[in-house]
Amino acid sequence: MSTRRTSPSSEGILWVFWLLHLPQLCSTCVAFSLVANMDTLRGAIGNWSMSFWCVCFAMTFIIALVECCRHPSSFPFLWYNISVTYACYAALICLSASIIYSITYVQFVPYGPYRDRAITATAFSCIASVLYVIEVAGIWDCYELKEIFFYVHTRRSLLKVLETFVAGVIFAFLSNTSLYLHQLALEWCVAVYSICFIPAAVVLLLDLAEWKYMLPGPFSIFQLVLSLLSVLFYISALVLWPLYQFSEELGGQPQRPSDGDCRDKLTYNMCAWDQRLAVAVLTAANLLVYVADLGYWARQVSVGTEDQPRDSQEVYSPNSDIL
Structure with a gap:
């Protein structure tokens, strides 16, 4: 006897995604922009962290566009496996950038506006990592995983x-x-x-x-x-x-x-x-x-x-x- 699989309405899921994607985009963009404006004081660690935040911003933007344009029945399980996997990686990336940037760079920046920018960028990176974790937990909670198999689960x-x-x-x-x-x-x-x-x-x-x-x-x-x-x-x-x-x-x-x-x-x-x-x-x-x-x-x-x-x-x- 087959089990009928259920999922939330596409409109409800879309609103949940946008409620998360928009602050994710803002957080990574702010962190990237603050470090980019530090010019010569950015350093190699700043460039490395910027590349991570930029990748997260670009991928989140692409996923948000796909969510808006695709039909709910289009490759549902493959797509959500991919999106949840990306959210896991993004959470780890932003968390690693926050830790490494603060330990190896921020503490050595002289007190002043540049240090304030570096600290603020680290804070927004931490916020982004939390938002990606919330996205992973939210997708698991929105779908009845007892009936729908997610690889990343x-x-x-x-x-x-x-x-x-x-x-x-x-x-x-x-x-x-x-x-x-x-x-x-x-x-x-x-x-x-x-x-x-x-x-x-x-x-x-x-x-x-x-x-x-x-x-x-x-x-x-x-x-x-x-x-x-x-x-x-x-x-x-x-x-x-x-x-x-x-x-x-x-x-x-x-x-x-x-x-x-x-x-x-x-x-x-x-x-x-x-x-x-x-x-x-x-x-x-x-x-x-x-x-x-x-x-x-x-x-x-x-x-x-x-x-x-x-x-x-x-x-x-x-x-x-x-x-």
Whole structure:
């Protein structure tokens, strides 16, 4: 017996989206504009944060336009999976920009109008991250998830979002190639981040579009092997990166220098030692996420099930009644 799926009216959802999208656009735009007007005092961290806020503004604007123009019955599940996934990433992006910008830049700006602008930009970035979290929670609450299966509602999806996001932040710090090009072991660490990021991103896209059913073998076995390899690779990176970056015997620098870009004052570039430490911390954090992912898929293989809608094992088909 088929279950009739229900959803809120398109007009109601549209108003909810606009009530969130408009302040999201305003918050990211204000944060971007305030930092852009700082001219030469903007620094590399300011440029990096601006790029994040600009991407969030542009993507939110595009999603808002699509919501206004598309018909409610047009690719409903794929679209909302994509929009919720973007909101998750946007929340993490704005939160990371707020933390990194305030810790590495705002506290060193001299007191005055520029410091006030930097603090205000950080505040609006925090507001934007909260608004994106509200959007994710709002979409989950608006739709009856017991009847409609959303990929991003599952634990495995949140783990993939975290894995790819943390890897993206690591890549941002690794834009300074002088951190690793002088040692083969450090180059291997960079290769690990790339090797693990690409399959995680591909799996995320496959599951978003529900293409996992096209794979030749069981999806849970594939994920278990992939997670196990990623854990092993990240363990090697967690050992080698700190060893070659902070061990004096291997050419590393155990303590933070007090000259160059690492002085306790405003500088254009982020301290290279701080970047090394950030990559080490993020490597450990992503290893924990991959271990959680490995534990999840080991349990799925042992039980022989995967995440399904809580009240229905029914897989969505295009011909089913959704309204």
